[in-house]
Amino acid sequence: MLLSKEGVYILENLEGDPKWWGGRIPDALLINETHPEKLKLWKRKRLLPLLNKLLFPACWSLLLLALGILFTLLDHRTNFSELIGATLLLMAPISLGLSIIHITNSHEDSKPVLVLTRMLSNTRIMWFLISIGLFLIGLIIRPVNIMFWNLMIIPSFILWLEWFVFGSFYFSSPGAVWLIKYNPKKDLPMEKLIENGWEWVPDKLNPVNSPIAIKKSKNSILELSSLKYNDAYFLILSWWQNGGVRHDPFVSQKLRGLAVPSLTKRFGYNISDFNLNMLDGIEFLEKYYSNQR
Structure with missing residues (x-):
């Protein structure tokens, strides 16, 4: 559910807390947001920015990685333990991965299982299994070959x-x-939603507190869901990225994917384009809109 940490639905704080951005909402964000005609009666609820929460775990895990490399490379010259080095090497990416999952939970109605699945997709599952396998071999067999420990x-x-x-x-x-x-x-x-490309999710026509329909594209999913809180009912549109995180589809691309863009592109990450045709069918919901306050 879209609940605050205190369990109270925040409809009056749609703009977001200025403290999230250091005291005020950035002008660059305000001028690069748009409001599509098909959602003219809908309200945008900004979500907590997550990037600044990644800084500390990234630095901390990088320190573990550096120490692990140091212990591993110097174990044959000093009294450093190669097993300690191997443990630090394994802890570095795992601590970062767990931190990423924890950070995504800062958003209401997060999908940590989806995040974990995406984190282990492609070649990442291979490197994860290799890291675990080498560590277990080192723990059980304790090879004396220095190259084995350096290989980790x-x-x-x-x-x-x-x-x-x-x-x-x-x-x-x-x-x-x-x-x-x-x-x-x-x-x-x-039927109207299905005719316009939506996939109906529940087995009934008036679901509450559950997904209603989804529309898939190459790198994202648009989800229509419902929420009941007290006596109020809400329809909610969420644009889920492949990584299990929600983005605002109506923000200029110049504000998206800003962190280390050269590195993210090298690893095959591309900013998703939102096609306004994804909203087709939403107009059939207008007769259900409520004037409740």
């Missing part, structure tokens, strides 16, 4: 870098959901 640096470093780029990319775009109060007494227009 490669998958740990690559995995740390992969997850750093993952978090930097998905956390560096403004997040928001769109919402409007509605009257739930009538069945929603399932």
Whole structure:
């Protein structure tokens, strides 16, 4: 549910807390936001920026990685323990990955399982398994070959870098959901939505506190869901990225994916374009809108 940390629905704080941006909402954000005609009655609810929350865990995990490399490279010349080095090498990317999942939970109605799934997709699952496998071999067999311990640096470093780029990319775009109060007494227009490319999710026509319909594109999913709080009912539009994080689809691209763009592009990350045709079918919901306050 879209609840605050205190469990109270915040409809009056749609603009977001100025403290999120250091005291005031940036002018660059305000002038680069748009409001599409099909959502003229809907309200934008800005979500907490996540990128600044990544700074500390990124620095901390990088320190673990550096110490692990140091212990691993120097173990044959000093009394440093190669097993301590291997442990630090494994902890570095894992601590960063867990921090990314924790940070996404700063948003209401987050999807940590989806984030974890995406973090382990492509070659990242391979590097993760290699790191775990090498660590277990080192823990059980304790090889005396120095090259074995040095080899552990490669998958740990690559995995740390992969997850750093993952978090930097998905956390560096403004997040928001769109919402409007509605009257739930009538069945929603399932057939009209399906005709316009939506996939109906529930097994009933008037779901509450659940997804209603989704529309998929190459790198994102537009989700229509419902929420009941006290006596008020809300329709909510969320634009989920492949990484399991919501972005605001109606913000200029110049404000999206700003963190280390050269590195994120090198790793194959591209900013998703929102096609306004994704909103087709939303107009059939207008007769359900409510004037409740």
